[in-house]
Amino acid sequence: MNKFLLLVLILFFCKNEKKIFSFLTVNEKYTKEIDVIQDKSQKYNSLFKKNPDFIATSFDYPVGKPNAKGYYDAQKFKENNHLGNDWNGLGGGNTDHGDSIYAIANGYVSFAKDIEGGWGKVIRIIHKYKRKYYESIYAHCNSIGVKEADFVKKGALIATIGNANGMYLAHLHLEIRDNIYMDIGRGYAKNTSGYLDPSKFINKN
Structure with a gap:
């Protein structure tokens, strides 16, 4: 690799290290949240499929x-x-x-x-x-x-x-x-x- 290009890449990374790390951290957190939502959605789909009598048909007041x-x-x-x-x-x-x-x-x-x-x-x-x-x-x-x-x-x-x-x-x-x-x-x-x-x-x- 061209030495000048390598130097530019090193300087860019050093200057933007915090931003890159922040992006990766946020992206990882977002990915985990999506996984949790998918897991819960699959869980509830399965639960109500096995227990259809508990699917809601109407709503009343709690008191x-x-x-x-x-x-x-x-x-x-x-x-x-x-x-x-x-x-x-x-x-x-x-x-x-x-x-x-x-x-x-x-x-x-x-x-x-x-x-x-x-x-x-x-x-x-x-x-x-x-x-x-x-x-x-x-x-x-x-x-x-x-x-x-x-x-x-x-x-x-x-x-x-x-x-x-x-x-x-x-x-x-x-x-x-x-x-x-x-x-x-x-x-x-x-x-x-x-x-x-x-x-x-x-x-x-």
Whole structure:
């Protein structure tokens, strides 16, 4: 190789080493994320193919089933950048502490655990509906009545309303997502991509 060309290549690499490394790192991370999505997609396709009775056919409200009787939405979707609905009993305060929480549709429990902090006890359920996947998230629970890898039917008792281990007045934070591959998030964000208005979605479906 021409010595001058070799020198130019060495200088270029030295000057752009950080950029090249950054590109490779980002590309590797992106590739891993794609692999995870493909693995999860194949997993859910297989699960629902083997368990077709748990494919969702419609949706109900998670409290006061089927239509949230006795409850109100204290903080609506997009209000103060809120990514879900906050369901409270009509009595206010902690009067709904320990009330029943129901699965909004048939589905598969992908997560059921106390993650502490502002989320408390959380349940995540994957729903296959009209050939698409959706996720419902139930947060701040007082108790959890299902475990990861359970299948549930619409209206099944899955948890009770809590206060995230005393962080708030008792209520249920409900999210519905049409991107099932996101992490838990923060519950608030200006960017609502991947999130649906829970009440509108339930009323429509």
